Amino acid sequence: MRIIAKVEDEDPNKIRDRVAKGKVVILKNVVRKLERYTALGEGLSTKVNVNIGASTDHYDVEEEMKKVEIANKYGADAIMDLTDEGDIDYMRRLVLKRAMMPVGTVPIYQVYYEMVTKRKYIIDFTEDDLFNVIEKHFRDGVDFVTVHTGITLELAKRATEMKRTAGVVSRGGTIMAAWSVYNDKENPLYANFDYLLELAKEYDVTLSLGDALRPGGIDDAHDELQVGELLVNARLAKRAIERGVQVMIEGPGHMPLDHIAMDVKLEKELTGGVPYYVLGILPTDVAAGYDHIAGAIGGAIAAMSGADMLCYLTPAEHLSLPNPEQVKEGLIAFKIAAHAGDVVKLGEKARKKDTEMSRARASLNWGKMFELTFDKERATKIYSQYKNFMGGSCSMCGDLCVYLVLPRALNRKAYDKDKKA
Known part of the structure; x- marks a missing residue:
């Protein structure tokens, strides 16, 4: 807390009080040593996360490490390894070793891949399969994880009935929805949320409650699926804070410019100020090849309105796995967006x-x-x-x-x- 206070030019007592109330989170697993500390939340600068990771079409460890070097050099505040193919454990551990800043993951991706290697389908994983992978990530030192807790069985069924323009665009969300609907069972992350809290508390991992039903096109912004999931995650976040577990909530996604400030305010009102981590936000769907610019426009408005961390987009968004140069372009675009938002949000300090x-x-x-x-x-x-x-x-x-x-x-x-x- 003292380190964060010094970095943020803030009173350490205020940092302490905000952490206690769940309005600030410090991304750090107890087993991990960091060169660059990151906190996000009330009164702090807007942070930028960089996504990296190999895909099922392209697995190159050296290339992913170049992306880590770029994230280190150009000031990323967090990095997420989204590898979903090949030796996922090796890639994650190497990222944890090379990254100067906190590292996050999405464990359900590894669950999916392990089912594939066992010649099974995702609907065949057990609750133990899921929690064993989550705990493995925690033991390795991952500082925060995306867990799709808010897509209940009821919401998953509703998602299959609704005719959204862009459908369900979250990979983790589609996995959890497919499992729940096929097995007619409640989402294990929701049903066993207290057990998830026990694991997170042991390692002081920050839970990032994923937006499985985020709008993937501006037509779908603030529909009943997005808002319904946010309501569920808001309740779960309050339970986490009561149990002494650090938590943040993930947001959209795609939405028109005039929805963005309202979206951030809605999350803050429903949760009592829990940190909000948004993807983009993309205010238009037609910027393929330039989504880092479109996303930075929405990101600046989100930051100005109170969003706490922006997940960057690259020129390759919706088109390809990004190469190292595209990672750099996306990171810098979003660093600019975050700072532009902070000029309004934090005023003279920024x-x-x-x-x-x-x-x-x-x-x-x-x-x-x-x-x-x-x-x-x-x-x-x-x-x-x-x-x-x-x-x-x-x-x-x-x-x-x-x-x-x-x-x-x-x-x-x-x-x-x-x-x-």
């Missing part, structure tokens, strides 16, 4: 860097400008594309630079005055 940057620009202090931006190498490269030395104006305005024209006129006036005297 605006210090902006003031420094403005002063550096006014004095043509390029070294300071590059130091303050999100990607120093890219900024330097662009600055140098038509100029082979650092100093004076940039090549956009050249000799007509606003920070040169007026000072020269004033200097000339002073010179003429002295000469006349």
Whole structure:
């Protein structure tokens, strides 16, 4: 708590009180050592999570480790390993070893893969299969996990009946819905929530209550499935806090711009201020290839409105597993979005860097400008594309630079005055 208070420029007593009330979570498993600590919640800066992980179509350990290096270098606050193919245990443990920041996972993906390797289908896993995988992730040191607790049997059945435009887009959500509907049994994560709390408390893992029924298209925003699941997760979150377990809730997804602030407020009102972790938010469905930009637009509004962590999107969203360069693009886009939101949410505390940057620009202090931006190498490269030395104006305005024209006129006036005297 003292470390977080120092990083966030906050009173440690306030951090303590907010953790106790469930309004702040500190992502750290008791068995893990971290180089970069992350907390999210009331009064703290908006955080950015980076998703990595191999898929069933492409498994390359070295490539995923390059993504971890990018997350380390460019300031990701958390990283999630979503590997769902191959040696999942090895990938997760390597990510935990290499990542400087907290690491999260979605254990149901591994349950699915293990069923496949046993020549079974996902509907065949047992409750023990699920909880054994979850506990294995906890033992390895995972700091937070997505668990799809809110998709009850009733909601799963309703999801099969409703005609959503985009359907159910959560991989974990479809797995849990398929299992519950086929077996006509309650979601084990919901039915055995108290046991899940016992496991999480032992390792101080933060439970991220997943949005299995999030809208996957703007037409589906705030329908009865999304809101119904949020109501369930809000009740479960309060139970977790009463038991001394750290918890956050995951949000959408896709929704129009004018829904975003309302969505964040709804989550905060229903939960009493439990941290909100949102995917995007994507305010349009037609930005394929540029979803990191569309998502950053929605993410900035979500952050401004009180969302606590943004899950980044990359240019590859909806198209492909992202490569390392696309991971970098997505991370930086969302770091910008988070900061833009914090300028409103946190005010002066967040605006210090902006003031420094403005002063550096006014004095043509390029070294300071590059130091303050999100990607120093890219900024330097662009600055140098038509100029082979650092100093004076940039090549956009050249000799007509606003920070040169007026000072020269004033200097000339002073010179003429002295000469006349």
